[in-house]
Amino acid sequence: MKFRTFSRHLREGSKNIVRNGWMTIASVGAVTTTLILVAVFLALVLNLNEMAKNIENDVQINTMIDITATEDEIIDLGNEIEQIDGVESVAFSSNDDELQKLIESMGEEGESWKLFEQDNPLNHVYIVRAAVPEDTERIASEVAALNSVESVVFGQDVVEQLFEFNTYARTIGLGLIIALVFTAIFLISNTIKITIMARSTEIGIQKLVGATNGFIRWPFFIEGLLLGVLGSIIPISVILGGYYYLDTNFSETISFSFVELLPFNPFAWQLSLMVLATGAIIGVWGSVMSVRKFLKV
Amino acid sequence: MILMKDIYKTYANGVTALNGVNVDIKQGEFVYIIGPSGAGKSTFIKLMYREVKPTKGKILIGDMDLSEIKERKVPYLRRNIGVVFQDFKLLPKLSVYENIAFALEVIEESPKNIRKQVMDVLEMVGLKNKARFLPNELSGGEQQRVSIARAIVNHPKIVIADEPTGNLDPETSWEIMKTFEEINAKGTTIIMATHSKEIVNTIKKRVIAIEDGVIFRDEHRGDYGYEI
Numbered sequence: 065m066k067f068r069t070f071s072r073h074l075r076e077g078s079k080n081i082v083r084n085g086w087m088t089i090a091s092v093g094a095v096t097t098t099l100i101l102v103a104v105f106l107a108l109v110l111n112l113n114e115m116a117k118n119i120e121n122d123v124q125i126n127t128m129i130d131i132t133a134t135e136d137e138i139i140d141l142g143n144e145i146e147q148i149d150g151v152e153s154v155a156f157s158s159n160d161d162e163l164q165k166l167i168e169s170m171g172e173e174g175e176s177w178k179l180f181e182q183d184n185p186l187n188h189v190y191i192v193r194a195a196v197p198e199d200t201e202r203i204a205s206e207v208a209a210l211n212s213v214e215s216v217v218f219g220q221d222v223v224e225q226l227f228e229f230n231t232y233a234r235t236i237g238l239g240l241i242i243a244l245v246f247t248a249i250f251l252i253s254n255t256i257k258i259t260i261m262a263r264s265t266e267i268g269i270q271k272l273v274g275a276t277n278g279f280i281r282w283p284f285f286i287e288g289l290l291l292g293v294l295g296s297i298i299p300i301s302v303i304l305g306g307y308y309y310l311d312t313n314f315s316e317t318i319s320f321s322f323v324e325l326l327p328f329n330p331f332a333w334q335l336s337l338m339v340l341a342t343g344a345i346i347g348v349w350g351s352v353m354s355v356r357k358f359l360k361v
Numbered sequence: 362m363i364l365m366k367d368i369y370k371t372y373a374n375g376v377t378a379l380n381g382v383n384v385d386i387k388q389g390e391f392v393y394i395i396g397p398s399g400a401g402k403s404t405f406i407k408l409m410y411r412e413v414k415p416t417k418g419k420i421l422i423g424d425m426d427l428s429e430i431k432e433r434k435v436p437y438l439r440r441n442i443g444v445v446f447q448d449f450k451l452l453p454k455l456s457v458y459e460n461i462a463f464a465l466e467v468i469e470e471s472p473k474n475i476r477k478q479v480m481d482v483l484e485m486v487g488l489k490n491k492a493r494f495l496p497n498e499l500s501g502g503e504q505q506r507v508s509i510a511r512a513i514v515n516h517p518k519i520v521i522a523d524e525p526t527g528n529l530d531p532e533t534s535w536e537i538m539k540t541f542e543e544i545n546a547k548g549t550t551i552i553m554a555t556h557s558k559e560i561v562n563t564i565k566k567r568v569i570a571i572e573d574g575v576i577f578r579d580e581h582r583g584d585y586g587y588e589i
Contacts, residue, residue: 069469269450272410273511274440275467276433 077286095295252350292347443512
């Protein structure tokens with residue numbers, strides 16, 4: 065397409081945005097609402113996902129070694145665990161080390177546990193890590209079946225709960241967003257239909273003097289695109305402002321042990337880009353839908 | 362130039378408009394299409410610029426076979442055909458100049474060519490001094506001349522006119538006919554549907570009379586023949 069023609073389409077498309085007044089505002093409003101929800105939902109789900117992944121990677125299997133096991137048996141056990149498929153590392157941690165860790169993790173209250181230093185009730189432990197987090201459960205049960213193992217403990221429950229919550233959040237959010245996206249598309253296609261009807265004589269003449277369907281379609285395509293992009297301005301400001309605020313004010317407070325927000329840069333920018341693209345797609349889809357019917361192509 | 366072979370057209374609602382039409386129109390001819398309302402005149406005309414497709418039969422325009430032409434090629438067919446209507450079909454918010462230029466913008470002519478071609482055609486239809494006027498500031502005859510100018514600005518080989526004088530008083534109609542004769546004199550084929558007995562009987566040309574969907578009469582230098 066020639067540049068001259070393109071700038072004509074651009075001019076025509078923007079003219080209609082102004083010409084349609086309230087319908088434009090209604091469509092842009094619908095896109096804005098939709099995109100704000102899309103953004104909040106995406107920020108939530110992506111953060112939860114990241115969180116779940118981090119925890120999952122941290123999952124380790126604590127293998128409590130039978131107190132009666134001899135030193136040789138302990139070494140054998142270590143070798144046997146290493147033989148299991150999918151095991152990445154096996155580290156020995158004596159009962160003294162374990163007690164030390166316990167005391168440290170309890171802070172002030174840990175002092176009282178120091179009494180046990182003389183008569184340690186804890187087991188020696190093998191800390192086993194799986195190469196792939198999904199293997200954790202299988203490896204744990206295989207380890208549990210070995211000789212000289214008293215019990216195995218691993219944090220699978222936490223991860224599973226988090227994933228379950230994540231799935232719920234995703235399903236509900238997705239349903240909501242699909243409904244909203246369709247509302248927005250419907251509103252945009254209606255707005256554009258009004259434009260087309262107002263211009264039906266003009267389009268009729270265009271077809272008569274030999275305008276291609278593509279030529280006729282372009283201004284409407286641009287109008288839809290502009291409606292979508294205009295609708296994404298407020299959501300993007302909300303993302304950038306809101307996420308910056310969260311990131312600077314709360315990342316300290318809420319970053320207990322494993323919960324950590326994705327960093328503002330690049331996450332907020334990526335999110336903005338996704339929102340912009342969604343807006344553009346909604347707009348273009350809405351316009352293409354209404355024009356196609358009209359042109360009977 | 363225009364060749365129709367065994368054309369049948371039945372609309373979706375069951376109405377048969379054309380029932381076996383054969384026509385051969387040569388380049389540069391001036392042809393009147395006459396006949397009672399509902400006889401198939403409009404369908405006959407619309408077939409030529411592919412507004413309607415025949416149910417059966419073959420239409421050749423120049424070297425284009427309309428029965429085989431692809432949908433996306435239709436715009437290019439129409440660039441070779443100018444169409445003029447009874448109700449002018451001008452855009453009310455555009456000036457005379459812009460209305461005509463519009464036809465060239467759509468086919469992506471360069472601004473330089475547009476300016477030249479529009480001024481040339483305005484000169485030809487005698488409206489050069491009214492280029493900046495809006496359509497509703499002109500008389501009916503002048504508006505029709507603008508729509509003729511729009512139809513011929515692209516130098517099409519064929520001009521199709523569907524009752525171009527239908528809304529005009531007799532005096533103005535003669536002026537419009539003079540314009541058409543001038544266009545025809547330059548070698549453009551003109552096909553004109555009309556109800557005007559005076560015009561057909563005064564400016565003698567080939568007459569094709571359509572009745573009940575068939576060509577009932579086809580005479581060179583014919584008469585209108587109907588008593589109305």
